[in-house]
Amino acid sequence: MAQPSATVSEPGRSDAAPVLEARDLVKRFGDRVALRNVSISARPGELVAVIGPNGAGKTTLLSILAGIQRPDGGEVGHVPARIGWVPQQPSFYSKLTVAENLRLFARLEGCADVAGALDRMLEQTGLHDRADSLASTLSGGNRQRLNIAIGLLAEPPVLLLDEPSAALDPRQRERLWDFIFGLSAGGTAVVYSTHNVQEADRYGHNVIVLADGERLFAGSPRELERAVGEAGARDFEAAFVEFLRQRGH
Amino acid sequence: MRWLLLKDLRILSRSPLLVAMLVIYPIVIAALVGFAVTSGPDKPRVAVLNEVPASATQISLGGESVNVSKEAKPLFDAIHPVYVHSRQEAIDKVKSGDVLGALILPPDLTRRLEAATAGGGQPPSVEVLFNAEDPAKLRFVENTIKARVQDANSALAKKFTQVAASYIHLLATGGRFSFFGQTFDVLGLQRAEQILHGLGGKVPKGSAASMQLAQVTQFAHLARQNLGLANSVLDAVIAATVTLMFVTVLLAAGALALEREQNAFLRVVRGLVSRTGLLAEKVALAALCSLVVGLLLLAGLSVFVTLPWSRFALWVAALGLGALGFGALGVAMGALAREVRAASLMAFMASLPIAVLGLVPSGAVSSWLYDVVRGVSAAFPFKPTLEALKSALSHSGGVAGPLLHMAILTAVFTLLARLALRRFAVD
Incomplete structure (x- = not known):
């Protein structure tokens, strides 16, 4: 059995036990193998970026970790009782207000203090002044904040974000990452998938590279750059592309 | 599930066009059927x-x-x-x-x-x-x-019917009958039933004679009930069943498909609500709304047609179980179609032939074709709802059979929907 991706973690947290750990995950859709023996782990406060070309298996990996799909092989261990999951598309009801959406999902998540969770998330996401606005009237950035807020209602120790910054403009993206950094600083482990490899470099403590359902790399962004040598010296994106090329992708 | 139901009702209340349709539809149908029943064409x-x-x-x-x-x-x-x-x-x-x-x-x-x-x-x-x-x-x-x-x-036939009906009434209730100057005393089923009841107390309980007597008493009771049929409320029954079907199937199919369209489905079933629970909630939502619409429709029709309010509990049972059957059919369609527009179109296109087949009377087509029509109709809740409502609104036949039929169809369609949910969230 392969070892979990004991990635280089944030200094000062590397000795902490993983809050999320999955080993040798396999997922098939008919004849197509979406994941082949993929392992991943995350420690408290760690930011783990999952990157790879289209169809690499990023969303499949996150949905298995979230409990949406069952793996055909491998095991998901060290799973906390609650994992926050934020799908790529805003997943809430456009005909309900921000507060009504948060209240509903807090109840569905089984939050003991629904009013408290609502206030906390409105405060944390800065959506207090839009609490009574219909979700359909929110901007793209605010919709994504509401989307993430729903995932955080149960105060999960692990948050899974599927391409959280897709469809956001640079300013909204910056605010989103400030928010996610705040969560990480508070001890929440964040695993996110992204197409934007610069986001993996800038915000990820560790990076997992997937291609055709296979984990090609697990380590820090600097380790990835070193792995390709001089060919990838220009920047992280160049190193990533070169890394895939060297591995035949 | 309660919170999901409240959420759906809130979303419904914020769709004024849909609410208006739910309110106006039964009123319009009731008025149209009422006028059709009570008024005729212009006189030439x-x-x-x-x-x-x-x-x-x-x-x-x-x-x-x-x-x-x-x-x-x-x-x-x-x-x-x-x-x-x-x-x-x-x-x-x-x-x-x-x-x-x-x-x-x-x-x-x-x-x-x-x-x-x-x-x-x-x-x-x-x-x-x-x-x-x-x-x-x-x-x-x-x-x-x-x-x-x-x-x-028909005027001539009506006269024949009146003559025959007076004889049937005599058979049912008993009385005196004159023929060619001679007068006869007819016992009648009602009096026969009373006499049989009286005799029942004198025969030892559990004996063969007691059981035979009970059968005869039951026969007299049923025969009297069936001979006593007078009101034709078929128009009201058809109007209520068609309305119930359209409202429930469209609402259930649309509400389930909306969960996917809003990308909320996976998030909801990750929490405290199971997939089966979500289906049950959608069926309950659609059934609740259509039950109210169906009752409003019948209340409106009662202005034009004499309906037995004393059997109100049976109306509710027939409409309620019918609504559950249609709701289950609706969620099955919603789960298969997956998108609101496709689900609505499927619900509409499937409902029309189901209703038409359910209304084909025996003798209108060849016997083998009628058997096919009957078989197809039995696979959908329209016909049993029609039968149950007919029994509830007139005293014809039993209600239990159609209600059981609808309960089975509810379970079958819910199971079908549950299977279809396996690929519901797959793009």
Whole structure:
């Protein structure tokens, strides 16, 4: 059995036990193998970026970790009782207000203090002044904040974000990452998938590279750059592309 | 599940067009059916030349003396008669366009009618004159004549029915009956049932005689009930069932598909609500709304049609279980179609033929085709709902069978929907 991706973690947290750990995950859709023996782990406060070309298996990996799909092989261990999951598309009801959406999902998540969770998330996401606005009237950035807020209602120790910054403009993206950094600083482990490899470099403590359902790399962004040598010296994106090329992708 | 139900009701309340349709639809249907039931077409002007002598208006029918003029009154109520005194006057009025046509009743009409109903002689005939220059008018006149001839036939048949009904009433309740000057005392099923009940106490319980007596008592009770049928509420039953089907199927299919369209489905079923729980919630939502709409519709129809309010609990049971059956059918469609528009279209397109098949009467098609139609109808909740509602609104047949049928269909369609949910969230 392969070892979990004991990635280089944030200094000062590397000795902490993983809050999320999955080993040798396999997922098939008919004849197509979406994941082949993929392992991943995350420690408290760690930011783990999952990157790879289209169809690499990023969303499949996150949905298995979230409990949406069952793996055909491998095991998901060290799973906390609650994992926050934020799908790529805003997943809430456009005909309900921000507060009504948060209240509903807090109840569905089984939050003991629904009013408290609502206030906390409105405060944390800065959506207090839009609490009574219909979700359909929110901007793209605010919709994504509401989307993430729903995932955080149960105060999960692990948050899974599927391409959280897709469809956001640079300013909204910056605010989103400030928010996610705040969560990480508070001890929440964040695993996110992204197409934007610069986001993996800038915000990820560790990076997992997937291609055709296979984990090609697990380590820090600097380790990835070193792995390709001089060919990838220009920047992280160049190193990533070169890394895939060297591995035949 | 309670929170999801409240959420859906809140979303519904924020869709004014949908709410308006849910409120207006039953009112419009009730009004249309009500007017259709209670009002007839405009009366055409028809010249009438009656050559039947006043002394020949009485005929003998089934041993009873019948006044033909009196029985023909409904026929003349259906037209605006313009009485004329000669054949030429009738022709002139038709030519001038003053009347749509002319009806000439020959002097031997009643004599021939009497002979024909007794099983002999030539059938009576009437002469109809109309202007055939205008093809559209010709078609209208021909249709009108056919309809009026049917009216005349049904008027005659109605008289036969009345005579037969009086005998059936006598059989059901008992009483005195006179025939050729002699009077008989008829026991009747009602009195027979009372006597049998009285005897039941005197026969040892559990004995063979007691069981046989119970069967006879039950037969007398059922026979009396069925012979007592009088009200035809089929129009109300059909209107309520069709409304129930459309509202429930569309709402359930749309509400489930909306969960996917809003990307909320996976998030919801990750939490405290299971996939089966979500289906149950959608079925309950659609059934609740359509039950209210169905009851409103029946209440509206009761203005036009006499409905038995004393059997209200049975109305609710029939409508409620029917709504659950349609709700389950709706979620199955929603789970298969996955998108709101596709689900709505599927619900609409499937509902129409299901309703049409459910309304095909026996004898209207060949027997093998009717068996096929009956088999297909049995696979959907329309027919059993129709049967249950018919039983609830008139006293015909039992309600338990159709209710059980609907319960089974609810379970089957919910299971189908649950299977379809496996690929519901897959892109």
